[in-house]
Amino acid sequence: MALQRQLARSGPQFAKTSLPRVQSRSLQDIAITRTGKPIIRISGGRSSLGGHTATVFGATGFLGRYIVNRLARAGCTVVVPFREEMAKRHLKVSGDLGRVVFLEMDLRNTASIEESVRHSDIVYNLIGRDYPTKNFDLEDVHVEGATRIADAVAKYDVDRFVHVSSHSVSKDSPSEFYRTKARGEEAVRNIFPETTIVRPAPLFGFEDRLLHRLAKASNLFTSNNLQERFYPVHAIDVGEALEKMCHDDSTAGETYELYGPKQYQMAEIKELVEREILKSRRHINIPPQIMTPVATLMNKLLWYTTMSKDSVTREFLDQTIDPTAKTFKDLGIEPTDLANFTYHYLQAYRSSSYYDLPPMTEREKREEKKYLHVLD
């Protein structure tokens, strides 16, 4: 300022031509984190400088891409711990060169977890599994794994930790998935009390296991006759909420339940799906007494995702809402309804004989066969 005043005094002509250009940055752009670290919060695009350094565990899954993409395209540096080379490739292009950093990690290797979090100012844990695998049961993933990540976050005093849990969690639930998720929440809160807990409802989107399961299966096997009720939520809305949590420190220590605006019964969603794909899928209901041992066996023998004992149990549980938890409304987000997106996500399942072009006019029909092109 002093330099500018001095130049202004030495003559208006001189002052106009040789005033140095001072880069202006409003003070609100600079945020001081809980640990006193200054962060330049930028609103620029993927090539801008500044922003947060975020670690996203479980980024290779369905929801992961919706938060990695949002952070990376806003110029943040995103650390993606991974365990399978091929599963992470699509995330590379979500940010500018060098913005998406991959680190090999194993959920039982504490050193690799610590390496993944130690340079970050926010850590997201999206790691979860619907069914037990040969090396990890649900307890290993949702309680022990989450505990190890929270321990690393606390050890390196990372400013923020966002832990993605699940809807309907309860320590007394008949479902092992909901029980272990509830214990995971408790464990991370005990280690790092500022943890933000996010409980998403069943997600729908391009890579979901809800709409696509109903559209794909030539034979759909269930046990509860598609009677379960829940509030499906759009993956893009959850991604937006996770991004907002990064920029708003008042979300630290809070619990959010993120669910869609309308409750559906699974049978209603099946109807919507069939109307959209213009096909009818066969549905076979098998009593749980038979389905549970079959699902357990399939889960043990098959190497790809199928049913599990717990998925049969979950079919009999409707989504519960915790009235004390915060929601999309507290983040200023209006969640979108599943019915508005079925065409968008399912049009590829339509037969090629249905195409969405306007009907041909009589003249077009007459002219269509006028020319015969021989190409080779």
Ligand code: NDP
């Ligand atoms: P996905 O199953 O698509 O992805 C799970 C992620 O966790 C993957 O990146 C996977 O890695 C990782 N992971 C699983 N087990 C391990 C392990 N043993 N070691 C290391 N990484 C592991 O889940 P979504 O993206 O759909 O869901 C994200 C979170 O939201 C999860 O915690 C899930 O439980 C929760 N949730 C999801 C709902 C939904 O409808 N999708 C509903 C409610 C909650 P890899 O790719 O290497 O397998």
